[in-house]
Amino acid sequence: MKSWTTQKGSKIYQVLGGRSNSYLISAGNHNILVDTGKLSAFTRLNENINRLEFSCQDIEFLILTHTHFDHCQSAKRIKDQFNCQIIVSDKAAGSVKNGYTALPSGTNFFSGLISGSGRRIGKTRFGYESFEPDVLIEGEYKLHRNDADIKIIETGGHSPDSLSIIVDNEIAVVGDAMFGIFRNSVLPPFADNIDDMVKSWGKLLKTGCNTFLPGHGSEVKRQLLQKEYDLFVRNRNLI
Ligand SMILES: [Zn+2]
Numbered sequence: 001m002k003s004w005t006t007q008k009g010s011k012i013y014q015v016l017g018g019r020s021n022s023y024l025i026s027a028g029n030h031n032i033l034v035d036t037g038k039l040s041a042f043t044r045l046n047e048n049i050n051r052l053e054f055s056c057q058d059i060e061f062l063i064l065t066h067t068h069f070d071h072c073q074s075a076k077r078i079k080d081q082f083n084c085q086i087i088v089s090d091k092a093a094g095s096v097k098n099g100y101t102a103l104p105s106g107t108n109f110f111s112g113l114i115s116g117s118g119r120r121i122g123k124t125r126f127g128y129e130s131f132e133p134d135v136l137i138e139g140e141y142k143l144h145r146n147d148a149d150i151k152i153i154e155t156g157g158h159s160p161d162s163l164s165i166i167v168d169n170e171i172a173v174v175g176d177a178m179f180g181i182f183r184n185s186v187l188p189p190f191a192d193n194i195d196d197m198v199k200s201w202g203k204l205l206k207t208g209c210n211t212f213l214p215g216h217g218s219e220v221k222r223q224l225l226q227k228e229y230d231l232f233v234r235n236r237n238l239i
Contacts, residue, residue: 001048004211004219006168010148012213015048016041020070021215023173024049024059025165027148032061033084034165034173035215036074039128045074059084061135061143063152065175066162067092067101069126071215076129085134087141089154089161092133099123099130104159104190111189137163155204157197158188164204172209177201178225180217186228188216198232201225 002014009027016022020037022045031054037045049056059082064072067088075096079086088096095101100123106112118126135141143150151166158176165173177200178186191197204212205226212220232238 001051004171004213006148006170008148008168010150010167012167012171012173013052014213015052016045019216021213021217023213024052025150025167025173026052026054027150027167029058030060030148031058032063032143032150032165033059033078034063035065035071035175036062036078038070039073039077042074042077056082061085061087063087063163063165064092065164065173065177065215066159067095067128068103068159068176069101069128071175072096072101073128076131079131086131087135087137087152088133089163090136090138091156092161093136095161096133097130100127101159101161104192107187107189107191107194115190151207153203153207155197155200157193157195157200158191160192162200164200166207166209169208171211171213172204172207173213174204174220175215177204178212178214178220178228180212180214180220182217184224186214186220186225187232194232195236195238198229198236198238201229202233205229 011026023034025032103118106115141152155164155177179188
C-alpha cells in the first residue's frame with residue numbers, strides 16, 4: 001500500500017485506488033479518512049484499512065473533499081458502522097440531504113458530452129445515500145492532533161464544495177482540484193469553473209506543499225502544478 005510520511009511524522013496511506021482514491025491520515029493516535037470511493041468499493045476499503053495496524057473503529061473523522069458520488073457513496077455506511085464524524089463544505093449541505101450532487105461540466109468536447117448525458121441520468125445512477133454531516137466547513141478549519149498540523153481549506157472550481165486537506169504544510173490531499181492521470185497536465189476532465197480551479201491551484205501552491213494527492217491517479221509534484229498554474233494564469237488572463 002502506498003504511503004507518505006511528513007517530517008513531523010504524520011502518515012498518509014492510500015487505502016483505495018483504481019477508479020477513485022481514498023486516503024487515511026494518521027497523526028499521533030488520530031485517524032482521519034478522506035473520501036470513500038463508490039459503494040461497490042466499500043468491502044475493499046474496509047479490508048485495506050484493517051490491514052493497517054489499526055481498525056476502522058479508530059477512524060475519528062471522515063472528510064469529504066467534495067460530494068460527487070464517486071467520492072462519498074459509502075459515507076452514510078461508514079458513519080453508521082464506525083461512528084465517526086463527517087466533515088464537508090457548507091456548500092454541500094443541501095446536496096447531502098438530498099443524496100445527489102450535480103455532476104460537473106466537461107473541460108473538453110468529449111467530457112462535455114459525457115457530462116451532459118450523465119446529468120440527464122442524474123440521481124438514479126450517480127446518487128448516494130443521504131447523510132447528516134457533523135461539521136460544515138466555511139473558509140479554513142484547523143484540526144490539531146498532537147504535534148500534527150492538519151488544515152482544511154476551500155479549493156473550489158471542480159465543484160463549489162471542493163476542499164483540500166493540508167498535512168503539516170508538506171502534503172495536500174486535494175480531491176478533484178487536480179488530476180494525476182495525465183503525465184503533463186493536472187487539468188481534470190470535469191470542472192464547474194476552470195478559473196476558480198486555477199485560483200485554487202494558486203492557493204495550494206501558497207501552502208508550501210510539495211506533494212499533492214489527487215482523487216484520481218497518482219501524486220502530483222509541485223513543479224508540474226506550478227507549470228500548469230503559470231500557463232493557465234497567462235492563457236486565461238487571471239491575476
Ligand atoms: Zn468530482
